Amino acid sequence: MKQIILDKISFKLDRNQLFKKLHVDPDSDDGKQLTIMIQHAELIGKPKVLYTLSSINSLNDECVTVDSVKLSSRVMQVNFAEINRVFPYVVTCGRELYEWAGNIEDMLEQYWADIIMEQALTIALKYFHIHMQEEYRLGKFKAMNPGSLEDWPISQQRELFQILGNAREAIGVELTDSYLMLPVKSTSGILFQTESNYENCQLCPREDCSNRRAKYNTELYEEKYKILPHHSM
Numbered sequence: 001m002k003q004i005i006l007d008k009i010s011f012k013l014d015r016n017q018l019f020k021k022l023h024v025d026p027d028s029d030d031g032k033q034l035t036i037m038i039q040h041a042e043l044i045g046k047p048k049v050l051y052t053l054s055s056i057n058s059l060n061d062e063c064v065t066v067d068s069v070k071l072s073s074r075v076m077q078v079n080f081a082e083i084n085r086v087f088p089y090v091v092t093c094g095r096e097l098y099e100w101a102g103n104i105e106d107m108l109e110q111y112w113a114d115i116i117m118e119q120a121l122t123i124a125l126k127y128f129h130i131h132m133q134e135e136y137r138l139g140k141f142k143a144m145n146p147g148s149l150e151d152w153p154i155s156q157q158r159e160l161f162q163i164l165g166n167a168r169e170a171i172g173v174e175l176t177d178s179y180l181m182l183p184v185k186s187t188s189g190i191l192f193q194t195e196s197n198y199e200n201c202q203l204c205p206r207e208d209c210s211n212r213r214a215k216y217n218t219e220l221y222e223e224k225y226k227i228l229p230h231h232s233m
């Protein structure tokens with residue numbers, strides 16, 4: 001397992017998008033305060049990425065073994081069937097912004113800080129995807145994330161972090177006993193090369209999700225991922 005850290009991510013917030021999303025007039029008193037917060041966040045913020053270049057050791061109906069760590073997911077077993085390396089990752093808005101936000105007392109400003117951290121995470125994720133394309137010429141790639149499907153539950157964060165090594169030391173992200181990541185504005189998963197149009201959302205029945213990227217396909221699991229009974233001769 002080779003641990004790779006990306007921590008030189010240029011961090012510039014999209015002011016127009018922030019003012020619009022937060023319904024703040026830039027010329028108002030709130031606007032002036034938000035501008036001060038944006039400037040401060042840009043000064044201290046260091047979004048980061050940690051990923052590993054990992055080998056798939058084995059695949060069977062029950063689990064996929066990546067860098068000697070067993071992951072339980074049937075969907076993963078099918079998705080990883082044709083490849084021999086994957087890229088486990090964690091992307092974060094960074095400890096610097098998280099600690100700054102933790103010291104804000106005003107509730108409205110806390111909410112602004114939350115959206116600023118969310119934007120920092122999006123910037124880091126975009127940077128990561130561009131980096132992966134340039135570094136490994138992956139062509140098409142997708143990601144699986146623990147907890148987004150019943151098939152790969154959130155408790156598998158523990159195994160994912162085991163593959164990643166010491167994420168707290170590397171980029172300041174820690175995993176709590178309830179599998180929540182701190183800083184909260186962090187995301188984790190396994191990126192993999194594929195020619196398919198796989199999206200977690202295709203297998204997720206949740207109705208009220210504003211982040212949905214693909215329609216729920218009620219037949220997909222049966223068609224592609226269902227374990228067929230073994231025939232004995």
Ligand code: SF4
Nearest residue numbers: 200201204209211212
């Ligand atoms: S629909 Fe929403 S909750 Fe379900 S996998 Fe997609 S983003 Fe996640």
